[in-house]
Amino acid sequence: MLFYSFFKTLVGQPVVVELKNDLSIQGILVSVDQFLNIKLDDIRVTDEKRFPHMMSVKNCFIRGSVVRYVQLPAAAVDTALLQDATRRENAAEK
Amino acid sequence: MSFFGFDTSQPPRRGGPGRGSGRNNDDDDEEGGVGSRVDELLEEKFKFGVDLNGDNDGDEDADALAAAIDNDDDELNDETFGGGDGGAGTDFDFNAGASAAFASNDFFAQPLNLSQRAASPISPAKGSRGPSNQPAADVWASPFGKSPSGHSPRTQTPSSSTAPKMMSLEEIEAQMMAGRNQPQQSQLQQQSFPPYQQQPPHNQQHFPPHQPHQQFPPGFMPPPNPQQFPNQFGQRGGSAEKRIMSMMKQKQQQQQQQQFPPHQHMMGVPPHLQSFQNGPPGQFPPNFQQPQHMGRPNMPPNMQFHPQMGMPPPHMMGGPLPPGSPAHIHARPGFGPVPPGMLQGPNGPLLQNQIFNQQGPPQGLNGPQGPHGPQFGNFPSSPRNGPQGPMVGGGPQQQQGPSAGSPSDLQQDEMLRNAQEMAQQQHQMQQQQQQQRPGGRGDYGQMRYNNLQAQNNRKNVLLHTGFSNDENLQRGATGKGPGPFDGGWSHQSNRTPRWETIAKIQIAQLVSENPLRDDFYYQIYSQFRSGEGNVSTGGANWKQNISEMQAQMKKLIEGKKMKPKGTTLAMEGALGKISLTSVKNPRKLIQINQAAKEVHAVPTFSLYSCVLNIEMLKRRQPDPEDFGTEEDEQLPHPFPYFLSYSKGKRVFPRIIPYLTPDQMFSALTTLFSRAESLDVCNMPAGSQDEAIDLFISTVIPPLVSFISEVPLQVVNAFMRILLERHNMVWLAKSKAGLAFLALLLSRAEILKQGGGTQQGLRPPAADDLSLWTELYNFLFASLQGNFAAIFPPALADDTVVKHTTSIHLAVLGRYGCRRHECRPPRVLLTEVRDKIFETSRRGNSSEDPDDIRALANVNLFLNALGLGIDASQLAAM
Numbered sequence: 017m018l019f020y021s022f023f024k025t026l027v028g029q030p031v032v033v034e035l036k037n038d039l040s041i042q043g044i045l046v047s048v049d050q051f052l053n054i055k056l057d058d059i060r061v062t063d064e065k066r067f068p069h070m071m072s073v074k075n076c077f078i079r080g081s082v083v084r085y086v087q088l089p090a091a092a093v094d095t096a097l098l099q100d101a102t103r104r105e106n107a108a109e110k
Numbered sequence: 111m112s113f114f115g116f117d118t119s120q121p122p123r124r125g126g127p128g129r130g131s132g133r134n135n136d137d138d139d140e141e142g143g144v145g146s147r148v149d150e151l152l153e154e155k156f157k158f159g160v161d162l163n164g165d166n167d168g169d170e171d172a173d174a175l176a177a178a179i180d181n182d183d184d185e186l187n188d189e190t191f192g193g194g195d196g197g198a199g200t201d202f203d204f205n206a207g208a209s210a211a212f213a214s215n216d217f218f219a220q221p222l223n224l225s226q227r228a229a230s231p232i233s234p235a236k237g238s239r240g241p242s243n244q245p246a247a248d249v250w251a252s253p254f255g256k257s258p259s260g261h262s263p264r265t266q267t268p269s270s271s272t273a274p275k276m277m278s279l280e281e282i283e284a285q286m287m288a289g290r291n292q293p294q295q296s297q298l299q300q301q302s303f304p305p306y307q308q309q310p311p312h313n314q315q316h317f318p319p320h321q322p323h324q325q326f327p328p329g330f331m332p333p334p335n336p337q338q339f340p341n342q343f344g345q346r347g348g349s350a351e352k353r354i355m356s357m358m359k360q361k362q363q364q365q366q367q368q369q370f371p372p373h374q375h376m377m378g379v380p381p382h383l384q385s386f387q388n389g390p391p392g393q394f395p396p397n398f399q400q401p402q403h404m405g406r407p408n409m410p411p412n413m414q415f416h417p418q419m420g421m422p423p424p425h426m427m428g429g430p431l432p433p434g435s436p437a438h439i440h441a442r443p444g445f446g447p448v449p450p451g452m453l454q455g456p457n458g459p460l461l462q463n464q465i466f467n468q469q470g471p472p473q474g475l476n477g478p479q480g481p482h483g484p485q486f487g488n489f490p491s492s493p494r495n496g497p498q499g500p501m502v503g504g505g506p507q508q509q510q511g512p513s514a515g516s517p518s519d520l521q522q523d524e525m526l527r528n529a530q531e532m533a534q535q536q537h538q539m540q541q542q543q544q545q546q547r548p549g550g551r552g553d554y555g556q557m558r559y560n561n562l563q564a565q566n567n568r569k570n571v572l573l574h575t576g577f578s579n580d581e582n583l584q585r586g587a588t589g590k591g592p593g594p595f596d597g598g599w600s601h602q603s604n605r606t607p608r609w610e611t612i613a614k615i616q617i618a619q620l621v622s623e624n625p626l627r628d629d630f631y632y633q634i635y636s637q638f639r640s641g642e643g644n645v646s647t648g649g650a651n652w653k654q655n656i657s658e659m660q661a662q663m664k665k666l667i668e669g670k671k672m673k674p675k676g677t678t679l680a681m682e683g684a685l686g687k688i689s690l691t692s693v694k695n696p697r698k699l700i701q702i703n704q705a706a707k708e709v710h711a712v713p714t715f716s717l718y719s720c721v722l723n724i725e726m727l728k729r730r731q732p733d734p735e736d737f738g739t740e741e742d743e744q745l746p747h748p749f750p751y752f753l754s755y756s757k758g759k760r761v762f763p764r765i766i767p768y769l770t771p772d773q774m775f776s777a778l779t780t781l782f783s784r785a786e787s788l789d790v791c792n793m794p795a796g797s798q799d800e801a802i803d804l805f806i807s808t809v810i811p812p813l814v815s816f817i818s819e820v821p822l823q824v825v826n827a828f829m830r831i832l833l834e835r836h837n838m839v840w841l842a843k844s845k846a847g848l849a850f851l852a853l854l855l856s857r858a859e860i861l862k863q864g865g866g867t868q869q870g871l872r873p874p875a876a877d878d879l880s881l882w883t884e885l886y887n888f889l890f891a892s893l894q895g896n897f898a899a900i901f902p903p904a905l906a907d908d909t910v911v912k913h914t915t916s917i918h919l920a921v922l923g924r925y926g927c928r929r930h931e932c933r934p935p936r937v938l939l940t941e942v943r944d945k946i947f948e949t950s951r952r953g954n955s956s957e958d959p960d961d962i963r964a965l966a967n968v969n970l971f972l973n974a975l976g977l978g979i980d981a982s983q984l985a986a987m
Binding site for chain 2: 017018020021022024025094096097098100102104105
């Protein structure tokens with residue numbers, strides 16, 4: 017549940033989600049769930065407008081399994097805490 | 111029949127000609143005819159409650175009810191149900207249109223030809239359809255029968271549809287008779303499907319009550335052996351189907367091995383008990399030995415074979431088998447309707463519907479609730495159903511008076527349970543089947559299954575999350591007895607809105623027992639941010655609300671009787687199937703070899719674990735064993751060596767707050783004495799290593815805070831350690847060493863000036879002062895002549911380095927100057943003259959900020975020396 021917990025702290029931050037179909041969507045992270053499905057608000061297709069069908073779309077729900085990357089604002093991440101959380105997660109699994 | 115939603119008032123009965131066609135369309139009308147009387151009786155029975163656990167003394171009631179059946183109007187049956195064949199023929203293809211229609215994934219696009227053949231559409235779900243919806247009604251009225259909602263009662267269909275079925279059933283029977291002699295395929299499930307008379311020992315653990323199964327009176331219509339059905343199925347289609355089914359079963363075995371949710375009561379026996387009185391009872395026992403391979407493709411070995419189970423497999427097999435073969439299956443009558451509330455898995459409603467389908471229109475099966483309900487509805491048609499065959503046997507015969515002996519309710523429950531399990535197996539098999547044929551929407555069975563599964567999910571979720579219990583679901587909304595199949599929602603009726611229930615379910619899956627463990631990052635992070643923010647906005651409040659809600663949910667969940675959750679329990683949720691193994695412990699894509707860990711790093715990690723534990727539990731747990739009590743002979747010394755790792759450096763400040771002053775003292779002692787083991791001390795002078803920076807940023811500050819509170823004696827002690835153990839020149843070459851020295855020097859100076867009084871320390875005693883002076887002289891003497899070397903070599907033209915070293919020199923010079931009559935400073939100056947000159951020159955001539963900084967350093971240095979001149983003046987000299 018580490019990444020679910022992690023993403024919960026990023027709610028409200030602008031992120032860029034790159035999907036496995038090479039579509040990159042930037043928007044405000046509205047919510048995330050235990051499957052890491054992502055809901056974005058006020059989205060815009062970054063990089064290129066070669067996906068014109070998204071021009072009218074304002075919000076979207078992205079299934080977690082199709083996400084390749086999520087680009088986050090670095091300031092919103094507490095790396096030391098993340099290290100600790102990872103360590104705990106790793107220790108818990110053992 | 112109020113439980114069917116019918117108006118139970120008695121309109122003029124004995125409907126004349128023409129009632130037959132119009133009656134079926136309207137759900138709300140009094141059904142009239144013979145059936146209504148039976149329904150009334152049913153209703154009465156349910157008023158007194160039906161205890162499916164077998165407490166009822168069913169026999170007498172059944173007898174009374176049976177006796178009360180009004181058969182006066184039997185002569186009207188032909189008229190009611192249509193005469194003869196109805197012109198539809200006997201060769202029904204129950205899949206032909208279906209496969210084409212369902213390929214479009216549209217449930218309502220069910221081909222009309224099926225219904226047309228049925229000649230009399232079954233009335234649709236209650237309260238909704240009028241004549242304009244005839245096509246939709248036809249959909250529901252297909253030979254597969256019931257609407258998924260389960261509300262629509264089965265009305266009698268014309269005998270024309272039954273006649274062909276009966277005949278085909280007879281054919282099936284004949285085949286079964288012949289087929290049972292065939293050698294059975296050897297499969298794993300073979301054991302699980304022993305001949306009916308045998309009770310496999312391994313079944314006992316699951317179905318102890320199944321024992322009674324064997325005790326059916328011989329004349330009694332034993333529950334149809336589920337094995338029979340597949341056999342019929344297979345025999346019909348030939349060996350190919352057998353092979354296919356065996357393959358499917360094998361594939362699905364593993365899937366279902368683990369997922370075997372507790373079954374509930376299964377609905378009783380198909381309603382056709384009466385008819386089977388007339389049927390060939392003798393066929394049953396032999397039929398039970400039908401090849402079991404067909405029977406339960408999905409049942410785990412522990413599943414006891416149950417007659418009702420047989421229905422689903424054949425139904426499910428509709429896909430792979432040739433279209434012609436399902437005809438028999440669907441023609442097969444009666445499985446008792448399985449109350450969806452009683453069925454645990456997604457198979458529940460599926461099974462039920464399968465049963466409905468297979469029973470066909472004549473069965474008139476309605477809500478699956480209760481063993482008694484739907485079956486009674488079949489009474490009117492029982493004569494017609496007689497030939498439908500051996501399948502119907504067994505079951506809740508007690509309800510039906512004419513039945514010769516009846517299995518106990520216990521047996522009935524057994525059957526129900528088995529049917530349910532089988533249905534569940536069915537479900538999984540279908541699931542896999544669907545996976546195997548991704549485009550396989552053409553299979554009508556799968557379509558229906560999916561639709562039913564969705565409904566059943568809701569019910570199952572409620573069960574799994576403990577928001578409902580078995581009895582309620584069994585009883586249905588009215589509580590008077592089995593109600594219509596409603597997917598488990600009925601028990602809440604008007605109490606809570608549905609969305610709340612759904613929310614409960616969803617949150618139940620999210621709420622964890624140990625949030626600080628599962629949700630660590632978020633919890634701590636929010637604490638940080640709220641601590642920094644401290645602005646209670648509306649956004650912050652909802653976080654608290656959610657945590658409160660989670661706490662409430664937790665209490666709710668724990669309050670209810672939750673099933674014990676294993677780590678591998680698969681939950682059916684409103685959002686789909688969730689396995690606890692996958693949500694909390696996702697499958698790892700990368701397997702890291704645990705053995706490939708560095709030996710030296712182990713103590714670091716263990717210390718980290720200690721640190722984390724400490725911080726979590728807020729305990730002051732000393733780790734003296736990590737500080738200096740290691741073998742001193744060991745080189746490099748563990749403590750400083752562990753600080754050589756960046757992780758060690760990072761953990762150092764985190765553990766400092768938990769150390770007592772004594773521990774801190776010993777730690778520093780060890781650190782100073784073993785400083786040669788520090789990586790930062792051993793680096794070549796002037797090197798700009800990340801470790802050095804890290805060291806400076808992580809290790810030094812806690813030392814500063816500590817040192818700034820110690821008396822002169824401690825400073826003296828530390829200084830002595832450093833001087834005795836190390837070569838000052840070597841020590842001074844490293845930033846870390848310089849930092850140590852600077853630390854001690856500054857502290858000593860402060861103490862000498864009386865700064866210690868702020869901390870409650872008395873002014874340093876004379877002994878200490880003299881000792882300090884001694885130490886300082888020693889230090890200076892050691893460094894004498896090497897001051898220039900402190901500066902980094904010319905290669906490292908990094909002004910930052912110069913900056914720091916300048917600072918250090920300034921410190922040295924300043925404090926030294928106090929004690930001596932400027933001799934040390936002069937010495938210093940002499941030795942670093944060249945450097946200073948160069949720096950001054952550069953600083954004066956250029957605008958480079960770095961150079962300016964260097965110039966400032968020089969000025970500082972000169973100022974510290976007390977020479978009273980600055981760099982410019984020096985340059986002019």
